[in-house]
Amino acid sequence: MGLREFVFKRLIDGAILFFMTVTLNFFLFRVMPGDPTAFLIENPKFTAETRKALLKLFGLDKPLWEQYLIYIKNSFTFNFGISFQYLAPVRDLIFSVRLLNTLALMIPATLLATILGVIVGTVAAWRRGSKFDSTSTFVSLVFYSTPVYWIGLLVMLVFAYYLGILPFRGSITPGIKYENVFQFAADYLWHLTGPLLTLTLVNFGGYLLIMRSNLLDVFSQDYIVAARAKGLSERTILFSYGMRNAILPIVTLTGLNMAFSISGAVLTETVFSWYGMGRLIYEAVNQRDYPLLEGIFFLLALMVIIANIITDIIYAYLDPRIKY
């Protein structure tokens, strides 16, 4: 089997996962609440026409299996109805600047955490048993155990309240008129610093521990002993023989960790009032805005599935042993 077939197979897997997600969503939002009409449509703010249109859109007067088929069709177009709170189509609320804001927070945080984790984990494993090793292991355990929103609160307490060098909340200064793009960028980055720092810190510990344990595993392998016997320099052994093997699983892990990162991002965005999907899910929950909740959850699940497929393919491409 070639790489192309492997990609094809993963895409099929992705399609299956997509349908599982749709089914789960259907179960959660149509079957579980008992009376989805009350759940989704009977908002006093909606006009009678809107209600009628929604009833038709969801097919709530039809038998369950037909509703399911309609649900699948609607899922393809992210047609989840109208937000209770914003009185706007859920799709428009999701595919907006909020999504970009979330990506602007999550992608750099994940990359930074991975790079930092890999570097520190490598040094820790290389100097196994040293002060550096035990300290960094302990610090990662601490960060792993600390709630992300609390770290966020501490960051704000220190940098915003006491030092006054970072803003309290939000993704831009409200009501400000920017003179040029750079001013906007500066303001945006200034607001991004706190959440980015927080999210990076909580993600980084996990990568560190895993990189360290991967490397220790690799170091006990015969090919490292053989590399030593060959007299290769410590540098060559570490980079060309050690890390090259230990870093591969990290690729897959980044995909798997997306789910974890998203959980962290939701809490970080909430505490920093970052104008993104995480903050939106918080608002949706507190307003019991079920259509919005449904749409966000579907999008987040899709993001994770896609990230996993991509990292799987990258892994297969990088690892010569994969026979697909």
Next chain:
Amino acid sequence: MSILEVNNLRVYYDTMRGEVKAVDGVSFKLEKGEIFSIVGESGCGKTTTSNTIMRILPPEAVIKSGSITFDGINLLEIPEKEMKKIRWKRIAMVFQNAMNALNPVKNVGSQIVDAITTHLNIPEAEAWRKVKELFELVGLDPSRLKDYPHEFSGGMRQRVFIAMALSCDPEILIADEPTTGLDVIVQRNILNLLRDLRKKLGLSIILITHDLAAVAQVSDKIAIMYAGKIVEYGNIYDIFTRPRHPYTYLLIKSFPKIGSKKERLVTIKGSPPSLINPPKGCRFHPRCPYAIEKCRIEEPPLVNINNKGLVACHLYDQLNLVI
């Protein structure tokens, strides 16, 4: 003149359960140009011995005593920097399991090039040319230089590793179970390759195996190891025609000889002892059919028999072990 001399070597592993006395007073000489085999059951300390010669022991290993003399220098005393000049350049090694000993994510050619460029001061292009020659020398298709380890069969992987071991023209080659896990025909081919290489390159070889039958045809001298100690030592002919140690005798009896297929196979009862608390007296006594009271108490010394070999058994001159 012997090229390598190991003297009273004792190597223990410090573990949470106690000290593993993996090598406990081993001595032998490797003559120039000979193939010297160390034979013993798995876990008796063979790999530890060869790793000590290469000085690639894990941190938990402690060298308690002994010397390893190579070219007039004690390898156990020189600094790591000096050892680096000897390791692989003058003494190279084939690992027990080539699959695990080759980096899985690097093509085999570049792994050999790594070794060459580390020790020989030659440009990379020339190193690749040399790898190609080595491939031909060990009977591999040079077009597969850039293949990955998992793309080779077991026997070919051993050949790759042998090519790697020979890449810096060493004087001594240590082959740690180079044929374990391969089928009989491939085993024979690999051993014949080693024998041919010895002649062609003037190598001295330490051949380590748990399979006495396999190495019989290619070895000059044999040491039989049991539970961290050498129990019998001699040239191949003497050992096979007149074993003195019951363990050697049972080993020989346990493989079928061509022509006498009907003879009942003898197996050695029991399993190798723990090396944390090895049996007192003769370490073989719990499994030895000839053991007497003395064997339980007193450790038999390694004695010289008519300059024909060494044996460590209280009853060496009383037993008549006929093959």
Next chain:
Amino acid sequence: MNKESVRIKKIKLFGDRVLEFARIYYRNKYGLAGLIILTFFIFLALFAPFIAPYTPSDTFLAEPFSPPSSKFLLGTDELGRDIFSLLIYGTWTSMTVGVLASLLTVIIGTFVGIYAGYYGGIVQSILMRLTDFFLILPALPLMIVLAAILGPSIWNIIFVISIVSWPVTARVIMSQTLSVKESSYVEASKALGAGDTYIIFRHILPNVTPLIFAYVILNIAGAILAEAGLSFLGLGDPSHISWGMMLYYADQFGALVAGIWWYILPPGLAISLLVLSFMMIGYALDEIINPRIRRR
């Protein structure tokens, strides 16, 4: 040897193993530290009414947000409740939810794992697909959705956490089940005509029990964090004060912009310490179970 002496020997062997485990565990400084912190919190949770100076319903409405003093060790919240007392009462909630959710998680995981591993075939493929699916779903959003639909109660929270967290355990138990299933004594049992239930209870379960124990411990840390997270998002059970809920109120009532650190620091520190104690115990267990690290 008669049956009785075999049994005695077995018990002795088991005793030896437990002793050796305890000895190695004791030497592990993470394990020891974790155990000490945990004991402290268990003590707080069990004796909360005796230790706490006030109860969560004692409100001193005239003294909201008062700073730490001899009357209120850690100050008061927006309703004038003693933060120190809330903290102690919150221990019970965190511990209960953590332990029960972890137990339920492991029960579901074990059930799925054994079922999939033992029966194999199509059952296994379907269950594994399901496991993988739940494994990659974003956990917190799923918990949020479920909690929002089910409504805020401590039992719902326990259920929600378990229903989202079981896949990891299921995978581990499944692979262990697979290897036990292929062992010779199970094959022999089968050849002798033993039924599935017999084999599962007699051979498979005893072999996965150590794993089950380990995973109950390992999952508690995650469950405590999950409960705190849900509570922080306002999805907690209002009738049981918890540390996450304290942070929720602190955030809602502007403790941050007012710099009321005594409302922000203690609950987070408590969550962190309790979770850390379980993490350290888990880390120690891993070091003991994993022979690579155990060497030396």
